[in-house]
Amino acid sequence: MTDVGTRDVDVAVVGAGQAGLSAAYHLRRAGFAPDRDIVVLDHSPAPGGAWQFRWPSLTYGKVHGMYDLPGLPLVDAPEDRPSSEVIGDYFARYERTFDLRVRRPVDVASVSEGAGGRLLVRTRNDGDWSARALINATGTWDRPFLPHHPGAETFRGRQLHTAGYRGPEDFAGQRVVVVGGGTSAVQHLLEISEVADTLWVTRRPPVFRDGPFDERRGREAVALVDERVRAGLPPRSVVSVTGLVMNEAVRRGRESGVLEPRPMFTRITPEGVAWDDGGTAPADSILWATGFRAALDHLAPLRLRERGGGIRLEGTRAVRDPRVHLVGYGPSASTIGANRYGRAAVREVRRLLETPARAAG
Ligand SMILES: Cc1cc2nc3c(=O)[nH]c(=O)nc-3n(C[C@H](O)[C@H](O)[C@H](O)COP(=O)(O)OP(=O)(O)OC[C@H]3O[C@@H](n4cnc5c(N)ncnc54)[C@H](O)[C@@H]3O)c2cc1C
Numbered sequence: 609m610t611d612v613g614t615r616d617v618d619v620a621v622v623g624a625g626q627a628g629l630s631a632a633y634h635l636r637r638a639g640f641a642p643d644r645d646i647v648v649l650d651h652s653p654a655p656g657g658a659w660q661f662r663w664p665s666l667t668y669g670k671v672h673g674m675y676d677l678p679g680l681p682l683v684d685a686p687e688d689r690p691s692s693e694v695i696g697d698y699f700a701r702y703e704r705t706f707d708l709r710v711r712r713p714v715d716v717a718s719v720s721e722g723a724g725g726r727l728l729v730r731t732r733n734d735g736d737w738s739a740r741a742l743i744n745a746t747g748t749w750d751r752p753f754l755p756h757h758p759g760a761e762t763f764r765g766r767q768l769h770t771a772g773y774r775g776p777e778d779f780a781g782q783r784v785v786v787v788g789g790g791t792s793a794v795q796h797l798l799e800i801s802e803v804a805d806t807l808w809v810t811r812r813p814p815v816f817r818d819g820p821f822d823e824r825r826g827r828e829a830v831a832l833v834d835e836r837v838r839a840g841l842p843p844r845s846v847v848s849v850t851g852l853v854m855n856e857a858v859r860r861g862r863e864s865g866v867l868e869p870r871p872m873f874t875r876i877t878p879e880g881v882a883w884d885d886g887g888t889a890p891a892d893s894i895l896w897a898t899g900f901r902a903a904l905d906h907l908a909p910l911r912l913r914e915r916g917g918g919i920r921l922e923g924t925r926a927v928r929d930p931r932v933h934l935v936g937y938g939p940s941a942s943t944i945g946a947n948r949y950g951r952a953a954v955r956e957v958r959r960l961l962e963t964p965a966r967a968a969g
Contacts, residue, residue: 612735617647618961620729620739622719622906624650624710625657626677626943627936628745629699630950632708633678635743638958642709647737649729651715655703656696658749665775665799668694675943677702678951719744719932720909727910727931741957743924744907745935745946748900755898759876766893770796773895779804783890785881787872788897789814790847794867796897798857801866807889809881810869816858817851825850830939837921837938840914845899902937924953930960 619635621628632648640646654660668674669687674695676682680702685694703710714734722728722738729737752771760767770792776799786797789810800806817825829849836843852858861867873881873889880891904912904919912919912928919926924933924940933953934940940949 614728614736614738615647616726616738617643618645618739619647619741619743619957620727620737621646621648621743621745622650622716622729623657623745623747623936624648624652624655624699624703624708624712625659625745625747625936625946626675627747627940627946627950628657628743629677629702629708630947631743631745631933631935631953632710633702633706634951634954635957636706636708637679638954642707647739648708648710649714649716649731649734649737650710650712653713654696655699655710656692657699658747659695659699660692661749661771662690662692663773663775664690664692666691666795670795673943675947678947680705716746716906718906718909741931741933741960743933743935743950743953743957744904744937745950746903746906747936748902748941750903751901751905752896753899753901754896757873757876762878763876763880763891763894764878765880765891767896768893769896769898771900776800776803779893782892783807783880785809785873785889785891785894786897787894788899789852789869790845790897790899791852792899793897794852794858794861796895797866798861800895801861801864806866807891808867808869809872811872814847814869815851816854816862818854826942826944830942830945833941834939837918839916840918840920841916842918843902843938843941904934904937907932923956924949925956933957 621632635646667688668685668691671691682698715732717732718730720728726738727742752769754769779800780803782804784800784804785807786793787809797806797808832849833843874884875882880889882888910929912926914920924935926932935949935953936946
């Protein structure tokens, strides 16, 4: 890598998924120039945020309600095309239309206190940036969560996480245990059960919700997450606040028994899984649909975490450091939240930039 030194900008945006692009759009509208006033850094190879990595059978018709980015609607997307392609193309067009100049692949290694009250954004492959404010929008895809279970290392079959799932074909003719109570688990089960024997295990009994996931339910779910984040606790899983959406495919899955959950097993054996009551189930594969955590390791030097393990936010602003905004975290971790909070973060950042930079310390 050539040494490019440290470049100054007003705002660094880390992450160019829905949340980062929304923030970048509002920064551009507010008159910030790319490369001079703002920089957008993303370590993925292509536009699309985490969507570019989602399995090909997750077609656009199967996603739950993807909100358009501000200022450019996504129209006429074919329902049967993989969402990774639809959204990858849409985000690429968006970046071009609003001249967002995302720098990629650029991996942000750390954000720490810099000189003169600024933040030092260090990258692994594109030098350093010095910024007066940071909008962090790094999502969760980079931190799949895999709980440890006794015996996991003895299992002779294959174990994988949702992040590595490429579609049902890999499981043809197998016995597959799917772990987890969220939407991904339900989607995996509905697909894999077409070609394999499946068994669903969940830590808690899943809650299926009838009726549309309307605005009121969305607001209620966001309020629950918001409460935790304000208290400095890490956000819980999406499904714990939204429940599982009941649609026709899910109804059929419940009727056929595919979506009949068993309680969590207590051990993994070389041949499968086992419960304390002596019950066992053989398995060729265990698919962990156990969710993701916020990808925030690069912010560790700023010591934003509370004792409860979460980062306390007021809106999008980190209570411990008003230069830092988190978008796509906690209450804004949905495509609609990412949009709304992107705008809110920019409003606050503009206010911050109107005040003189504070002294280093
Ligand atoms: C399987 C699945 C299906 C989903 N379906 C829906 C749905 O139907 N509707 C909905 O509203 N939400 C859905 N969600 C949630 C959805 O992912 C979010 O709402 C939204 O897309 C996340 O956007 P984001 O910008 O916060 O994160 P991401 O899209 O994850 O973008 C984060 C970006 O940050 C980059 N990045 C991360 N770390 C670094 C770093 N250190 N340096 C540089 N770049 C970095 C990544 O490369 C990535 O491009 C789904 C989630 C999953 C896992």
